[in-house]
Amino acid sequence: MSRKKLILNTIKYILPVLVLFTYFLWSLLFSENYKVDAKLDNPIQIDIKDQASLDELIKLLKENGKLESVWSFKLMSSIKSFEYNIKSGTVQLYDSYNNNDLINVLRLPSKRVLDLQIPENIRLIEDMIVILEDSLGFKRGDLRTYLDTSSFLSNNGFNMQTLSAFFIPNTYQLYKGLSVESFFKKMKREYNSFWNEKRISKCDSLGLTQIEVSTLASIVEEEQDKRLDERPMIAGLYLNRLNNPLSFPYLQADPTVKFANKNFGIKQVLYKHTDIDSPYNTYKTKGLPPGPICIPSINAIDAVLNASQHDYYFMCAGSNGDGYHKFTSSNKEHNRNKNKYKKYQNFK
Numbered sequence: 224m225s226r227k228k229l230i231l232n233t234i235k236y237i238l239p240v241l242v243l244f245t246y247f248l249w250s251l252l253f254s255e256n257y258k259v260d261a262k263l264d265n266p267i268q269i270d271i272k273d274q275a276s277l278d279e280l281i282k283l284l285k286e287n288g289k290l291e292s293v294w295s296f297k298l299m300s301s302i303k304s305f306e307y308n309i310k311s312g313t314v315q316l317y318d319s320y321n322n323n324d325l326i327n328v329l330r331l332p333s334k335r336v337l338d339l340q341i342p343e344n345i346r347l348i349e350d351m352i353v354i355l356e357d358s359l360g361f362k363r364g365d366l367r368t369y370l371d372t373s374s375f376l377s378n379n380g381f382n383m384q385t386l387s388a389f390f391i392p393n394t395y396q397l398y399k400g401l402s403v404e405s406f407f408k409k410m411k412r413e414y415n416s417f418w419n420e421k422r423i424s425k426c427d428s429l430g431l432t433q434i435e436v437s438t439l440a441s442i443v444e445e446e447q448d449k450r451l452d453e454r455p456m457i458a459g460l461y462l463n464r465l466n467n468p469l470s471f472p473y474l475q476a477d478p479t480v481k482f483a484n485k486n487f488g489i490k491q492v493l494y495k496h497t498d499i500d501s502p503y504n505t506y507k508t509k510g511l512p513p514g515p516i517c518i519p520s521i522n523a524i525d526a527v528l529n530a531s532q533h534d535y536y537f538m539c540a541g542s543n544g545d546g547y548h549k550f551t552s553s554n555k556e557h558n559r560n561k562n563k564y565k566k567y568q569n570f571k
Contacts, residue, residue: 254321255291255319256292256295256322257322258289266315266316266317267288268313268314269314271283271309271314271400273311273405274405275311277300277306277309281293288316295322299323299326305329308330311334311398311401312334312335312399312400313332314328316328336399337396337397337398337399338396339359339397340358341355342354343517343523344448344517344519345517346517351387351390352366359406360400365403369403370383370386373404381434384513384514385438387437387441387517388433388434388515388519389410391417391524393413417521418433425529429462429527436524436528438511438512438514439461439511440519440523440527441478441516441517441523442476443457443461443523443526443527446478446548449546450545451522454526455526456535460533460536460550462530464536468509470536471536472509473507473509475505479503479516480506481496482503482516484499490568534552537554537557539551539564542563542564544567
């Protein structure tokens with residue numbers, strides 16, 4: 224074979240390969256591959272969620288425009304090390320992009336911060352979960368599914384009955400689009416920050432765990448929601464009962480009875496209410512209930528940690544309408560105060 228013929232044959236076979244390779248590079252790097260939905264006059268805004276996968280991002284792109292070649296976009300993502308470095312945040316997209324330009328935009332989303340308010344005095348943890356899901360944009364059931372299927376609760380010493388102690392009422396700044404897992408990690412950091420060395424030291428001096436302090440604080444919260452300066456007195460009373468189990472084997476806290484009956488509108492706690500079988504009924508179950516009966520405020524938690532020291536074991540709502548309680552050391556005097564209050568309220 225002549226040299227000229229060899230060169231021609233080589234060109235014959237190599238040229239198509241070069242053409243295909245050139246097309247491949249063009250498709251990969253320079254050709255338009257994504258176009259924003261033409262029906263939208265304004266630039267579209269997409270929210271990339273925390274820990275989003277490349278497939279989830281592609282689905283998001285398709286929902287807001289036309290992605291011509293998925294394989295080329297995936298290949299470019301791999302070449303640019305984008306597929307495992309997707310960041311959460313908000314991206315605005317205009318008109319059309321080649322793969323390279325699209326990935327350059329997607330890799331630099333802007334972070335949108337939202338203020339999450341965790342309210343106090345939410346009684347049922349199921350209600351708290353719904354509030355959080357709605358506030359954070361999660362689907363209904365996302366938080367509960369994570370708690371049921373992960374080891375988060377057990378790893379951090381909680382269960383569904385004590386979870387109310389985990390949420391410290393406050394306003395927190397979070398990035399929009401964060402994952403359920405990232406949310407709970409954030410809340411754990413806030414929980415650890417709240418329970419600083421000073422608070423833990425006070426906790427230990429009371430002989431209570433952090434969860435037990437929050438549980439007692441939830442009772443104090445429910446007992447007094449108007450005259451907050453009285454809360455340390457109420458906390459001291461219940462601590463007196465807890466520390467004197469021979470004389471007071473039962474805590475006998477009326478708010479726990481309302482929680483046990485799931486009837487928070489009870490005005491006068493009667494025998495029919497205290498007779499219910501429930502671990503939350505402190506008229507029949509010794510010690511503290513198995514968990515908080517509401518999400519206690521920081522004020523109520525600190526009231527327990529800084530409880531007043533006194534010798535009172537009984538209290539009754541005052542009969543003059545000022546919102547304070549009457550504290551006594553004897554049951555006899557307590558019964559007199561009860562009769563005055565019943566008369567004041569026209570109770571039988």
